[in-house]
Amino acid sequence: MQKGFVAYNNEQKSLEAETEGIKNSQTLIQKAMNWFSARSMFVVAYGTGCGAIEMPPVFTSRYDIERLGVVGVATPRQADIMIVSGYCSLKTLRRVIRTYEQMSEPKYVIALGSCTINGGMYWDSYNTIKKLEEYIGVDMYVAGCMPRPEALIEGFVKLQESIRNNTIQPGYVKYREDYAYYQANQEKLLGKETQPVYEEDYAGMNLS
Amino acid sequence: MKNLQKTYEVTQKVERLFEVTVTQTDFWEAVLYISTQTEFNTLSQIACADWIEEEHFLLTYILTTDARDKNLMLKLTLGREYESMPSVMTLFPQAEVMERDLHEMYGIGFEGNETLYDFVLEQWHDLPPLRREFDTLAFVHEHFAFKGGREDNKDVKVEQKRRREEAKKQKALEAAKQEAKKQETEKQETEKPKEPNTHATDAEETQDKKPDTKEAEDGQ
Numbered sequence A: 001m002q003k004g005f006v007a008y009n010n011e012q013k014s015l016e017a018e019t020e021g022i023k024n025s026q027t028l029i030q031k032a033m034n035w036f037s038a039r040s041m042f043v044v045a046y047g048t049g050c051g052a053i054e055m056p057p058v059f060t061s062r063y064d065i066e067r068l069g070v071v072g073v074a075t076p077r078q079a080d081i082m083i084v085s086g087y088c089s090l091k092t093l094r095r096v097i098r099t100y101e102q103m104s105e106p107k108y109v110i111a112l113g114s115c116t117i118n119g120g121m122y123w124d125s126y127n128t129i130k131k132l133e134e135y136i137g138v139d140m141y142v143a144g145c146m147p148r149p150e151a152l153i154e155g156f157v158k159l160q161e162s163i164r165n166n167t168i169q170p171g172y173v174k175y176r177e178d179y180a181y182y183q184a185n186q187e188k189l190l191g192k193e194t195q196p197v198y199e200e201d202y203a204g205m206n207l208s
Numbered sequence B: 001m002k003n004l005q006k007t008y009e010v011t012q013k014v015e016r017l018f019e020v021t022v023t024q025t026d027f028w029e030a031v032l033y034i035s036t037q038t039e040f041n042t043l044s045q046i047a048c049a050d051w052i053e054e055e056h057f058l059l060t061y062i063l064t065t066d067a068r069d070k071n072l073m074l075k076l077t078l079g080r081e082y083e084s085m086p087s088v089m090t091l092f093p094q095a096e097v098m099e100r101d102l103h104e105m106y107g108i109g110f111e112g113n114e115t116l117y118d119f120v121l122e123q124w125h126d127l128p129p130l131r132r133e134f135d136t137l138a139f140v141h142e143h144f145a146f147k148g149g150r151e152d153n154k155d156v157k158v159e160q161k162r163r164r165e166e167a168k169k170q171k172a173l174e175a176a177k178q179e180a181k182k183q184e185t186e187k188q189e190t191e192k193p194k195e196p197n198t199h200a201t202d203a204e205e206t207q208d209k210k211p212d213t214k215e216a217e218d219g220q
């Protein structure tokens, strides 16, 4: 438990370090925009690893995160937040990248679980990525294996706070400005086709 | 079952599990016969083990009955060098994904199965990852970088071995201690009847020894 929090703090510090200056340079409109987007978070319903199991209780009556302004939504095009909930295989990563790029800005990513931070217990697996931040922009880490719903909710609250106060440089800004870096990483791992290609004919069957 | 025992040598592994071993050339005939003439008419799994030391794969087709009350393992060995098997898709359509999986993970070909393209792994250009010559750790270090903080982690297997050996040593030590105590108490017990309790000094001695024997018994 304690270890998880230490990791969380370190990760979070590394994200927040560069952003002290941004805080006070907001215009009134920006402030209003931030306030609004902090209060309406639409989460794309997409789960990658075992952490996806913790998301249903968060969204349903047990923990009911809707009271904080967080709602699930079925398509990435209307979503503001993606939760990458745990380990991410190479095949999944292609889908994650496509989902991420389909989301419109402002968009944020919460990385849930140790696997997204540094490989977690799958550190020696040939088929899961180790650091999510190399491939897409990440705004919030929630450490733990797996994190309890309370931890995820705390992650949401922290993210809302930092959006409202503008204390982090959002991942999507980094992704947009530093796209060459992210693309190079993606291509190094996945080859030229960093997004899924659906052209196979399933054993001669016509699926359409 | 009787049919099966007439034609093949069946060994019973446990109460509801039977085993038949065939050669690669006899396989098709055997699987055809078993699935049509005996009660084992459904395929539930194809398992594969890589015996790299003996240079072959061990394929196990697990067949089951309608009532799901008995299982039959149909075993055969297959060379490791990208050899192929006849596909059993015509008998069991569900074999398609199992064969596809084996093809992807071990590089085994299946003649007659037309779906042997990417399955779980997408655009995988390396060795099939479950073959044992595939070095997972080398692959990981080649393709991924880690953050700091993993320097002090220990090799799990080495650590496990060390702990196991330590526990063994501890056990051996304790066993030796108990042995020694046992022998002591036995000695005392054998000595007792030899000395008749005529002298007062003798009686005192035996009294002194009593607590020791009690402790030894407790320890056991």
Ligand code: SF4
Pocket (backbone or CB within 6 Å): A049, A050, A051, A085, A086, A087, A112, A113, A114, A115, A116, A120, A121, A122, A144, A145, A146, A147
């Ligand atoms: S951090 Fe733990 S619970 Fe989460 S995906 Fe990894 S192994 Fe599963």
